Amino acid sequence: MKSKTRKKPKSASSKRKALRLSKTRAGSSGATLVADAARALGLPIDPAWEAGVTFNLQLIMRHAALVDEFALSDEAEPAPVFRA
Amino acid sequence: MRPNRRRCFVPNAAKTDLAGMTASAIAAAVSSGQIDAVGMVEAALVRIRERDQEFNSFTTVTEQRARLRAQAIDVKLARGEAVGPLAGVPFAVKNLFDIAGIPTLAGSKINRDNPPAGRDATLIERLERAGAILLGALNMGEYAYDFTGENVHYGAARNPHDLDRMSGGSSSGSAVAVAGGLVPLTLGSDTNGSIRVPSSLCGIFGLKPTYGRLSRVGTFPFVASLDHLGPLARTVRDLALAYDIMQGFDADDPVCADRPVEPVTPLLEMGSEGLRVAVASDYFKCENVVVRSAVERVAAALNANREIEIPEARRARSAAFIVTATEGASLHLNRLRSRARNFDPAVRDRFLAGAIAPASLIVKAQKFRRWYRARVLPLFETIDAILAPATPCTAPFIGQQTFTYGDVELPVRANLGLYTQPISFIGLPVVAAPVPFKPLPLGVQIIAAPWREDVALRLAHALESMGVAAATSPASQIETSLRTANGNRPTRGRGRSQNRI
Numbered sequence: 001m002k003s004k005t006r007k008k009p010k011s012a013s014s015k016r017k018a019l020r021l022s023k024t025r026a027g028s029s030g031a032t033l034v035a036d037a038a039r040a041l042g043l044p045i046d047p048a049w050e051a052g053v054t055f056n057l058q059l060i061m062r063h064a065a066l067v068d069e070f071a072l073s074d075e076a077e078p079a080p081v082f083r084a
Numbered sequence: 085m086r087p088n089r090r091r092c093f094v095p096n097a098a099k100t101d102l103a104g105m106t107a108s109a110i111a112a113a114v115s116s117g118q119i120d121a122v123g124m125v126e127a128a129l130v131r132i133r134e135r136d137q138e139f140n141s142f143t144t145v146t147e148q149r150a151r152l153r154a155q156a157i158d159v160k161l162a163r164g165e166a167v168g169p170l171a172g173v174p175f176a177v178k179n180l181f182d183i184a185g186i187p188t189l190a191g192s193k194i195n196r197d198n199p200p201a202g203r204d205a206t207l208i209e210r211l212e213r214a215g216a217i218l219l220g221a222l223n224m225g226e227y228a229y230d231f232t233g234e235n236v237h238y239g240a241a242r243n244p245h246d247l248d249r250m251s252g253g254s255s256s257g258s259a260v261a262v263a264g265g266l267v268p269l270t271l272g273s274d275t276n277g278s279i280r281v282p283s284s285l286c287g288i289f290g291l292k293p294t295y296g297r298l299s300r301v302g303t304f305p306f307v308a309s310l311d312h313l314g315p316l317a318r319t320v321r322d323l324a325l326a327y328d329i330m331q332g333f334d335a336d337d338p339v340c341a342d343r344p345v346e347p348v349t350p351l352l353e354m355g356s357e358g359l360r361v362a363v364a365s366d367y368f369k370c371e372n373v374v375v376r377s378a379v380e381r382v383a384a385a386l387n388a389n390r391e392i393e394i395p396e397a398r399r400a401r402s403a404a405f406i407v408t409a410t411e412g413a414s415l416h417l418n419r420l421r422s423r424a425r426n427f428d429p430a431v432r433d434r435f436l437a438g439a440i441a442p443a444s445l446i447v448k449a450q451k452f453r454r455w456y457r458a459r460v461l462p463l464f465e466t467i468d469a470i471l472a473p474a475t476p477c478t479a480p481f482i483g484q485q486t487f488t489y490g491d492v493e494l495p496v497r498a499n500l501g502l503y504t505q506p507i508s509f510i511g512l513p514v515v516a517a518p519v520p521f522k523p524l525p526l527g528v529q530i531i532a533a534p535w536r537e538d539v540a541l542r543l544a545h546a547l548e549s550m551g552v553a554a555a556t557s558p559a560s561q562i563e564t565s566l567r568t569a570n571g572n573r574p575t576r577g578r579g580r581s582q583n584r585i
Contacts, residue, residue: 034436041421043417043436049436052429052430056437056438059498060406060409060410063406064402064449066398066402067402067445067452068445070399076454078450078453078454079453
């Protein structure tokens with residue numbers, strides 16, 4: 001049977017740490033991530049666009065950090081519904 | 085063959101204030117024989133020709149189609165046949181709606197190379213069945229990824245209240261064409277706020293219905309799990325009239341709900357009687373004095389004396405941001421590979437970033453979405469509607485990069501929708517109601533429980549009846565009318581030439 005209990009919320013310090021980690025991940029190696037992922041996906045990124053793409057990726061990652069630090073149970077279902 | 089017309093009455097736009105007529109008034113005038121549909125269409129075409137050089141709201145004007153349609157309505161009337169509740173009402177649609185015979189641009193340069201649409205979008209068909217007359221396609225932000233109304237390919241749609249200011253987006257032309265008096269009714273799409281933001285900045289009413297209420301068949305998508313369609317107009321009655329006609333199940337849209345048509349127009353006069361209204365607190369408290377005044381004025385009129393917290397709204401906005409960036413990027417992946425240089429650079433960089441974002445975070449955002457929905461919906465057990473600002477500021481200048489929010493500067497492009505995103509994230513129905521501040525108007529969101537568009541529209545109608553919410557005529561519209569009446573051409577031609585077919 002599925003447990004309905006939510007995981008204990010993370011402490012404030014661990015949330016901050018997660019946020020810092022995400023910021024670091026995006027900030028220091030954002031350009032590398034952009035170049036590597038673009039190559040893997042076959043996306044041609046002109047060097048002149050890299051700064052703009054990296055800035056927007058950092059923005060996404062900052063928003064993602066806010067969602068990532070929120071504790072959800074293992075049973076949490078995603079929102080989209082497939083109807084057969 | 086030219087049909088027999090009851091009268092040869094083609095009104096002179098310079099003499100007759102047809103620009104100020106609502107859709108309801110036009111339908112009543114055409115149905116009762118006070119004016120013919122051909123005359124109505126010709127007057128609207130004159131207005132578009134003379135004023136849209138400044139507004140830049142239309143990308144295609146479907147002149148011939150509109151004339152034929154109007155003639156057919158006049159013939160029906162002459163025969164005594166029924167013509168529908170929107171008889172002779174000119175309307176136009178954001179250019180992501182399919183219009184048979186022309187490519188669906190969705191604000192892009194790339195889509196110009198697509199074949200013409202084979203049929204009209206479902207909502208166009210439904211409006212035309214009710215007697216409305218399509219006048220064309222409207223400017224928008226590229227691929228709907230925009231809150232500003234700027235477009236590198238087609239130029240910015242300009243705010244009729246101040247032509248140097250943003251219209252808001254992405255349904256930019258939809259708001260401008262209504263606010264500028266070109267047509268009384270338009271359709272737009274709203275993924276994160278694209279009906280509510282331009283409605284707010286241009287000072288008109290806009291309805292974003294419940295997710296799944298209106299069919300999206302025949303429209304170019306942006307973020308499938310967040311895309312909504314809806315009407316924009318100068319009165320609540322016009323919104324309700326169009327909304328009622330467009331309701332109904334469509335098996336071709338996988339998320340369109342199989343619900344009965346629930347007409348709202350007959351309920352409007354019930355007003356706010358018996359409805360419990362609260363003001364959104366915390367995240368939605370804006371330090372901008374104009375924004376705060378707008379919400380306070382609406383709250384006082386509706387006796388909304390209590391505040392309510394929408395839990396985790398800030399995080400919901402972030403989750404919506406992620407879902408939008410990544411789902412949108414996925415839609416355009418092949419175009420990003422093959423034609424990246426043909427995108428608007430600002431939009432391209434956002435899509436490329438979205439394509440690269442890690443998938444694990446996207447799933448987490450969708451899981452959070454369900455958690456958030458489960459916490460927000462119970463709020464409607466004790467209240468019927470929630471008030472919140474529609475935008476964090478009045479219309480910024482075109483080209484303006486940042487705006488002041490509290491004590492920080494935020495980028496305009498990404499943040500004009502910071503109050504709309506947490507609401508559409510779970511598909512709640514909302515009416516954006518304009519508070520007619522001078523010199524620039526501002527909208528307030530009236531948010532209701534899922535499938536309770538009637539509540540939001542009743543409250544908006546009550547505000548309109550009290551004069552608290554109103555779509556006022558912009559100064560630019562009056563000036564242009566005077567110049568036209570005096571025989572002078574408008575001097576400020578900034579728009580790009582429309583495609584007239």
